[in-house]
Amino acid sequence: MAAPPPAWLLVLLTAIGPFSMQILVPAIPALGASFGAAPAAAQLALTLYLVGVAAGQLLYGPLSDRYGRRPMAIAGLALFLAASVLSTVAGSIGELVAGRFVQAVGACSGMVLARAIIRDCWPRDRAASVMAYVFMGMTVAPMAAPVAGALLDEGFGWRALLAVPALAGALLLALTLARLPETLRREAGAGPGGFGGVVAASLGLLRTPAFVVYAGCFAASSAVFFSFVGGAPFVVVDGLGLPPVAYALGFAVLSLAYAVGNFVTARFAVRLGALRLLRLGTAVTFAAGAAALVLVLARPPGMLNLFGPAVLMALGNGVAQANAMAAAVSVRPQAAGAASGLSGALQMSAGAAATVVVAALESGSGVATAGMMVACATLCQAILWVGRRPASGAAGSA
Numbered sequence: 248m249a250a251p252p253p254a255w256l257l258v259l260l261t262a263i264g265p266f267s268m269q270i271l272v273p274a275i276p277a278l279g280a281s282f283g284a285a286p287a288a289a290q291l292a293l294t295l296y297l298v299g300v301a302a303g304q305l306l307y308g309p310l311s312d313r314y315g316r317r318p319m320a321i322a323g324l325a326l327f328l329a330a331s332v333l334s335t336v337a338g339s340i341g342e343l344v345a346g347r348f349v350q351a352v353g354a355c356s357g358m359v360l361a362r363a364i365i366r367d368c369w370p371r372d373r374a375a376s377v378m379a380y381v382f383m384g385m386t387v388a389p390m391a392a393p394v395a396g397a398l399l400d401e402g403f404g405w406r407a408l409l410a411v412p413a414l415a416g417a418l419l420l421a422l423t424l425a426r427l428p429e430t431l432r433r434e435a436g437a438g439p440g441g442f443g444g445v446v447a448a449s450l451g452l453l454r455t456p457a458f459v460v461y462a463g464c465f466a467a468s469s470a471v472f473f474s475f476v477g478g479a480p481f482v483v484v485d486g487l488g489l490p491p492v493a494y495a496l497g498f499a500v501l502s503l504a505y506a507v508g509n510f511v512t513a514r515f516a517v518r519l520g521a522l523r524l525l526r527l528g529t530a531v532t533f534a535a536g537a538a539a540l541v542l543v544l545a546r547p548p549g550m551l552n553l554f555g556p557a558v559l560m561a562l563g564n565g566v567a568q569a570n571a572m573a574a575a576v577s578v579r580p581q582a583a584g585a586a587s588g589l590s591g592a593l594q595m596s597a598g599a600a601a602t603v604v605v606a607a608l609e610s611g612s613g614v615a616t617a618g619m620m621v622a623c624a625t626l627c628q629a630i631l632w633v634g635r636r637p638a639s640g641a642a643g644s645a
Contacts, residue, residue, distance in 0.1 A: 250368070250428065250430070251364070251365075251368040251369075251430070252364065252426060252427050252428055252430070253426060254380070254381065254384070255384075256422060256423070256426055256427060257361045257364065257365065257381050258381050258384035258385045259357070259385075259419055259422065260320065260356075260357030260358070260360065260361040260419070260423070261357060261358055261361045261362075261381055261382070261385045262357075262384075262385035262387070262388035262389075263324075263327070263354050263357050263388075263412075263415060263416065263419055264300060264351070264354035264355050264357060264358045265385065265388055265389040265392070266388035266389060266391075266392045266412065266415070267296075267327075267331070267350060267351075267354050267392075267412040267415075268293070268296050268297070268300075268351070268354075268389075268392075269388075269389045269392035269393050269396070269476075269498070270392040270393070270395060270396040270399075270408050270411060270412065271292060271293070271347075271396060271405070271408050271409070272293060272392075272393055272396065272476065272480060272494075273393050273396045273397040273400060273480065273491035273492070273494055273495050274396060274397075274400040274405045274408060274491065275289050275290060275292060275293060275480060276289070276480060276481065276484045276485065276491070277400070277405075277491075278292060278340070278343075278405060279340070281404075281405060282339060282340040282343075284340040286606075287606060287607070288340050288344075289340065290477075290602065290603075290606045291340075291344045292340075292343060292344055292347050293476075293477070293602055294477075294599050294602050294603055294606070295344050295347060295348045295351075295599075296347045296348065296350070296351040297351070297473070297595045297596075297598045297599035297602065298348065298351075298595070298596070298599050299347070299348040299349065299350070299351025299352045299355070300351045300352070300354065300355040300358070300591070300592075300595040301355075301591070301592040301593075301594075301595035301596045301599065302352060302592070303323070303351065303352035303353070303354075303355040303356065303359075304355045304358070304359045304587075304588040304589070304590075304591035304592040304595065305449065305588055305589065305592045306588070307319050307323060307355065307356045307359040307360060307584070307588050308359050308363065308448075308584040308585045308586065308587050308588020308589060308591075309448040309449070309582075309584060309585040309588060310584075311359070311360055311363060311431070311584035311588075312363075312431070312448070312581075312582055312583070312584040312585055315429050315431045316360045316363060316364050316367070316427075316429060316430055316431055316584070317423075317427050317428065317429045319356055319360060320356055320357060320360045320423050320427060321420070321423060321424065322356070323352075323353050323354070323355070323356020323357065323360075324353065324356065324357070324416060324419055324420040324423055325353070325420060326349065326352060326353030326356075327350055327353025327354045327356070327412075327416045328353070328413060328416040328417055328420060329349075329353075330346050330347075330349035330350035330352075330353055331346075331350050331409060331410075331412045331413035331416050332413050333346045333349075334346030334347055334350055334409045335406050335409040335410050335413060336406075346409075350412070353416075354416075355591065355595075357419075358591055359584065359587045359588045359591055360584070360587075361381065362378065362572055362576060362583075362587040362591075363576065363583045363584040363587045364430045365377050365378055365381065365573075366573070366576040366577060366580060366583040366587070367430040367431060367432070367583065368430055370577075371521060371573055371574065371577035372516050372517045372520060372521055372573070373516075373517055374573040374576070374577065375512060375516035375517075375521045375524075375569050375570045375572075375573035375574070376512065376513050376514075376516040376517055376569075377513075378512075378569040378572060378573050379509040379510070379511075379512035379513035379516060379565075379569035379570075380509070380513045382505075382509045382565070382568065382569050383506045383509035383510055383513065383565075386502045386503070386505050386506040386509070387502075389498075389502055390498070390499045390501075390502030390503065391499075393494065393495035393498045393499070394492070394495040394496065394498075394499060395411065396408045396491075396495065397490070397491045397492040397494075397495040398492065399411070400491065401492075431584075448582055448585035448589075449585065449589050451579075451582070451585075452578070452579065452582065452585060452586055452589055453589075455578055455579065456634060457574075457578050457634075458575055458578040458579070458586060459630075459634065460630060460631065460633075460634030461525075461571050461572075461574040461575035461578065461590070462571070462575045462586075462589065462590040462593050462594075463593070463627075463630040463634070464525060464529060464567065464571045464627050464630050464631055465567075465568060465571035465572055465575060465590050465593070465594055466590070466593040466594045466596070466597040466598075467597060467623050467624070467626045467627035467630060468528070468529055468532050468563070468564055468567050468568060468571070468623075468624070468627045469564070469568065469594045469597060469598055470594075470597040470598055470600070470601045470623035470626075471532055471535075471536055471560055471564070471620045471623045471624050471627070472560065472561070472564055472598075473597070473598030473599075473601045473602055474601040474602075474604075474605050474616060474619035474620045474622075474623055475557050475560065475616060475620060476602065477601060477602030477603075477604075477605035477606055477609075477616070477619075478605040478606070478609040478613070478615060478616030478619070479494060479497075479498075479553060479554075479557070479616060480494050481606075481609050481611055482548070482553055482609065482611055482612070482613045482616060483497070483550070483553070485611040486548055486610070486611025486612055486613065487548060487549070487550065487611075489550070493550065497550060497553070497554040497557075500554065500558055501554070501557055501558055501560075501561040502561070504558045504559070504561035504562040504565065505561040505562070505564060505565040506565065507562060507565060508528065508561065508562045508563065508564060508565015508566040508567075509565040509566075509569055510565075511524070511565070511566050512524055512528075512565070512566055512569045512570055513569075516569070516570060516573070521570040521571075521573055521574045522570070522574065524566055524567070524570045525567050525570040525571050525574065525631075526631060527566055527567075528563045528564065528565070528566030528567025528568070528570065529563065529567050529624075529627050529628060529631060530563070530628075531559060531560075531562060531563030531566065531567075532560050532563035532564055532567065532624050532627065533563075533621075533624040533625065533627070533628050534559065534563075535556045535557070535558075535559035535560035535562075535563055535620075535624070536556070536560065536617070536620035536621040536623070536624035536625075537621055537624075538555075538556040538559065539553075539556035539557065539560070539613075539616075539617035539620050539621070540614075540617040540618060540620070540621050542555070542556060542617075543612065543613040543614050543616075543617045544614065544617075548611075548612060548613055552613070553613055553616075556617075556620075560620065571590075572587070572590060575587075575590045576590070597623070601619055601623060604619055605619050
């Protein structure tokens with residue numbers, strides 16, 4: 248196995264994307280008014296960010312299998328920095344949305360490559376434990392981002408919310424140049440090259456049943472979370488009449504629950520195995536979605552009804568996702584970068600679809616948000632059930 252980089256650097260590489268996504272979320276209901284645009288147009292600042300993350304991951308993974316993790320990380324962070332600066336000075340909602348898309352394409356490099364680097368350095372179940380520690384550490388970013396975003400928006404306006412990622416990107420690029428070693432141990436040019444190679448690597452993984460199960464569970468369970476993120480700000484601000492900081496504080500509690508779930512994986516992944524913990528985590532996520540729908544239908548709207556089940560959902564996702572990702576990148580270790588990128592692309596595509604549906608249907612009551620959470624959690628359980636035999640057969644992969 249390759250010598251690992253500092254754990255804190257892996258945390259920062261993983262966190263820069265979620266931080267940049269979440270920092271703008273509390274300001275989305277007011278963003279349209281600032282530009283004189285419809286709420287659906289403002290929502291594109293989140294939705295197309297997710298699309299950008301999905302598209303970028305398809306490229307970084309296979310290219311890193313060919314050219315190495317370090318050069319792809321440097322290129323992605325440079326693109327992120329440039330797009331963050333341009334988004335900060337955007338003069339229209341269209342320019343902002345376009346800048347956010349390119350920003351996401353750059354940010355996702357760290358997310359893809361940190362996971363591939365972990366698989367370069369550790370075998371599967373140990374990789375699940377290490378990923379869980381990294382995911383747990385990076386929860387500070389999405390936990391702090393909505394609070395910081397709400398406070399900065401109140402004090403300085405939405406442009407400050409994009410200036411902060413620009414500064415963070417400059418610092419992370421400098422740290423990556425100084426401290427990130429190359430962990431890919433194969434001859435240059437051994438991986439897929441060009442667009443055709445990227446497509447071939449992705450198609451090869453999609454023809455592998457165990458990968459489809461693990462990556463599908465990763466995407467569907469994440470879509471439960473994105474359903475909540477897409478609808479909850481409108482429920483809190485428009486439905487309950489509360490300030491954006493109320494959503495931000497509630498989201499901080501979710502981040503803590505997600506960290507607890509990752510701590511469970513970090514402690515028990517080697518002992519219990521990735522597949523067993525994946526089943527446990529997705530079952531908890533399904534129960535949370537069902538509870539959310541029951542509460543919004545049976546009780547008056549309220550913060551506790553909204554965030555109570557969401558805390559359970561975050562806990563379940565924390566248990567499930569590191570195991571799903573570690574298993575997905577271990578199905579074909581020689582293509583860990585491609586597997587990381589494709590899994591992440593499926594995750595963000597599912598998340599983008601969920602936010603579009605919720606934004607179109609959510610009236611402020613929370614029913615559309617909870618209904619979409621249940622639908623995505625049910626899809627996750629169906630993937631696990633249909634793929635139980637292929638996934639079990641791959642459970643012993645190192």
